[in-house]
Amino acid sequence: MLVIGMLRKAQSGAALLGIVGLAILISPTAADGSRIFLQVGNLTDILRQVSLIGIISLAMTFVILTGGIDLSVGSILALSTAVAAMGLTRAWQNAPYARHILLAIALAVAASALAGALNGAIVATTRIQPFIVTLASMIGVRGLAKWLTDNQNIDIGFGRDVAAEFAAVFREKAIAIGAYAVCAALFWAVLARTVFGRYVRAIGDNEKAAEYAGLPIGRTKIWVYTLSGLLSGVAGVLYAAENHQGNPNAGVAYELDAIAGVVIGGARLSGGRGSISGTIVGTLIMGILTNMLRLNNVDSNVEMMIKAVIIVLAVAVQRNSD
Amino acid sequence: MTRRLPILFVLGAMLLASCGGGAKKQLAVAFSQANNAEPYRAMQNAFMSKLFAQYPDVKLAIADAQQDNSRQVAQVETFIRQKPDLLIVAPNERAALTAVMGQAVDAKIPVICLERDILQPNYTSYVHSDNLAIGRLAGQFIVDQLTKKYGKPKGKVVAMRGLLGVEGEINRDRGAREVFDKYPEIRIVAEPVADWIQAKAKDRMTEVLRTEARIDAVYGHNDPMAIGAYLAARELGRDKEMIFVGVDGLGGPAGGIRKVMDGILAATFVYPLCVDKTVEIADKILHQPGFKPEKEYLLESAMVTPENAARMYEKFTVPGMN
Numbered sequence: 001m002l003v004i005g006m007l008r009k010a011q012s013g014a015a016l017l018g019i020v021g022l023a024i025l026i027s028p029t030a031a032d033g034s035r036i037f038l039q040v041g042n043l044t045d046i047l048r049q050v051s052l053i054g055i056i057s058l059a060m061t062f063v064i065l066t067g068g069i070d071l072s073v074g075s076i077l078a079l080s081t082a083v084a085a086m087g088l089t090r091a092w093q094n095a096p097y098a099r100h101i102l103l104a105i106a107l108a109v110a111a112s113a114l115a116g117a118l119n120g121a122i123v124a125t126t127r128i129q130p131f132i133v134t135l136a137s138m139i140g141v142r143g144l145a146k147w148l149t150d151n152q153n154i155d156i157g158f159g160r161d162v163a164a165e166f167a168a169v170f171r172e173k174a175i176a177i178g179a180y181a182v183c184a185a186l187f188w189a190v191l192a193r194t195v196f197g198r199y200v201r202a203i204g205d206n207e208k209a210a211e212y213a214g215l216p217i218g219r220t221k222i223w224v225y226t227l228s229g230l231l232s233g234v235a236g237v238l239y240a241a242e243n244h245q246g247n248p249n250a251g252v253a254y255e256l257d258a259i260a261g262v263v264i265g266g267a268r269l270s271g272g273r274g275s276i277s278g279t280i281v282g283t284l285i286m287g288i289l290t291n292m293l294r295l296n297n298v299d300s301n302v303e304m305m306i307k308a309v310i311i312v313l314a315v316a317v318q319r320n321s322d
Numbered sequence: 323m324t325r326r327l328p329i330l331f332v333l334g335a336m337l338l339a340s341c342g343g344g345a346k347k348q349l350a351v352a353f354s355q356a357n358n359a360e361p362y363r364a365m366q367n368a369f370m371s372k373l374f375a376q377y378p379d380v381k382l383a384i385a386d387a388q389q390d391n392s393r394q395v396a397q398v399e400t401f402i403r404q405k406p407d408l409l410i411v412a413p414n415e416r417a418a419l420t421a422v423m424g425q426a427v428d429a430k431i432p433v434i435c436l437e438r439d440i441l442q443p444n445y446t447s448y449v450h451s452d453n454l455a456i457g458r459l460a461g462q463f464i465v466d467q468l469t470k471k472y473g474k475p476k477g478k479v480v481a482m483r484g485l486l487g488v489e490g491e492i493n494r495d496r497g498a499r500e501v502f503d504k505y506p507e508i509r510i511v512a513e514p515v516a517d518w519i520q521a522k523a524k525d526r527m528t529e530v531l532r533t534e535a536r537i538d539a540v541y542g543h544n545d546p547m548a549i550g551a552y553l554a555a556r557e558l559g560r561d562k563e564m565i566f567v568g569v570d571g572l573g574g575p576a577g578g579i580r581k582v583m584d585g586i587l588a589a590t591f592v593y594p595l596c597v598d599k600t601v602e603i604a605d606k607i608l609h610q611p612g613f614k615p616e617k618e619y620l621l622e623s624a625m626v627t628p629e630n631a632a633r634m635y636e637k638f639t640v641p642g643m644n
């Protein structure tokens with residue numbers, strides 16, 4: 001088991017290295033002859049561009065490990081951008097900036113975690129499949145975000161007001177990448193080093209066995225979906241800062257990107273198998289691929305076809321070790 | 323089964339509550355909107371609701387097709403069954419909606435086609451603006467600015483493209499290209515596709531900035547994409563190097579006109595909402611028996627620059643709306 005696990009990790013690592021190698025090889029060069037792909041600025045661009053999907057996919061890994069799925073993450077992200085922007089522009093007008101910003105972020109993340117908890121509670125207490133529960137909340141939460149904002153974007157300007165200050169701080173590359181790194185470390189530690197992490201894996205591996213062993217299945221599931229909502233909320237706050245707006249239409253199809261990252265990272269959709277490191281590798285493969293093709297001005301229609309081939313190849317390489 | 327009965331009862335009650343009331347004679351106006359998610363279209367909806375609210379005998383119903391042809395066809399079919407006194411359709415795509423709008427005309431329902439054309443004149447009246455002309459205006463503005471900068475028409479332009487294949491995207495692109503083609507020293511150095519979405523435009527512009535050492539102008543085929551490009555350039559400290567030009571020119575704090583006032587966009591070109599004209603015609607169709615509307619109404623664009631932005635903001639911002 002251990003050997004196979006290590007082999008599999010080595011192979012997803014090999015897929016990543018292959019893409020990086022290709023990207024370096026075909027990278028256009030700057031005026032000084034250096035490869036643009038390898039510039040520190042470009043490498044951090046990639047990390048920042050994948051950070052939101054990356055953060056969401058960490059909790060998605062937990063959800064998929066339990067044999068579930070969370071389709072509502074994009075809608076929850078939109079809710080979070082909207083709540084954060086509304087909190088910043090329409091509430092607590094007299095609070096000091098730091099407290100005002102913290103309150104707005106807390107409100108956005110709390111609303112998102114609540115939406116996730118609702119998913120979890122329904123999944124845990126009814127026999128409705130997670131796909132259906134989160135499909136419903138994908139629709140419902142999107143509606144909530146649009147209703148709250150009256151379908152309008154909520155603008156965060158460039159002035160000196162509290163909303164602008166919020167954006168100035170949280171749109172920083174280091175913040176987005178740092179948030180991704182911190183969340184990744186935490187989720188890795190929880191999965192690999194805690195009892196809760198073992199429950200998550202055990203439930204997806206064999207739910208009946210876990211039930212007979214007396215594991216707290218319902219509670220674990222509620223937590224897993226709550227975490228998924230919470231991280232979608234964190235990603236939403238970063239989105240609002242980066243794009244200077246609360247946008248009820250943000251995050252459409254993000255659930256698919258997040259699931260793609262998890263699956264390319266070697267997770268099994270039926271649960272029980274998957275890892276945080278694999279998910280990070282899967283997310284990076286997608287990000288580097290996009291960057292590589294854009295730097296070379298590849299036609300955007302061709303780009304989609306190339307991506308399709310590489311996704312299948314990346315997963316196939318790993319499946320061969322089964 | 324018995325346990326499910328209460329749920330069914332509640333659902334039934336909700337259904338009854340939602341369609342109850344309304345026995346008195348009112349004029350029904352049905353509006354099938356292509357996609358509420360675009361700010362331009364959200365603004366159309368809000369503006370239309372506001373204008374029709376002036377007529378107490380008119381009841382407006384808006385359906386959102388969510389950028390999906392078959393959904394919109396189904397919605398129009400349902401509207402035809404309801405026999406409204408007027409049907410307004412903002413078609414998602416030309417070919418898909420042509421036939422069903424013909425059915426509405428055959429059913430003797432007056433039909434106003436809003437802003438996007440269809441393959442056959444299956445409407446009572448067609449209210450629209452001219453994207454090709456807007457493309458030419460935007461192209462000429464960029465040429466003039468570059469001439470001012472270098473003493474002759476030369477420079478590097480990035481075209482930030484919307485959803486490929488859509489009429490607005492095709493003609494906004496073609497119009498500007500026609501103008502650029504007259505000046506051999508003006509080159510389009512990159513034309514990334516960002517599907518009208520600000521967040522995507524920011525990512526795609528980041529890559530262009532990495533590969534192009536000097537850029538003189540960004541032509542965003544809508545304002546959100548021009549703003550996304552600005553955010554990317556600003557992050558790299560290069561926002562002063564180039565000008566940003568957009569199209570849409572919406573009012574309100576999150577619209578493009580505000581961004582011209584803030585010095586973010588050098589100019590935006592108003593793509594008229596077409597709503598005030600539509601409501602004006604609708605009023606006559608509904609209240610003046612025997613009124614014969616024109617087959618086509620063409621509304622002109624307007625250029626918004628820092629000189630006239632404040633005035634345009636007044637004109638295009640609907641009071642009481644975001």
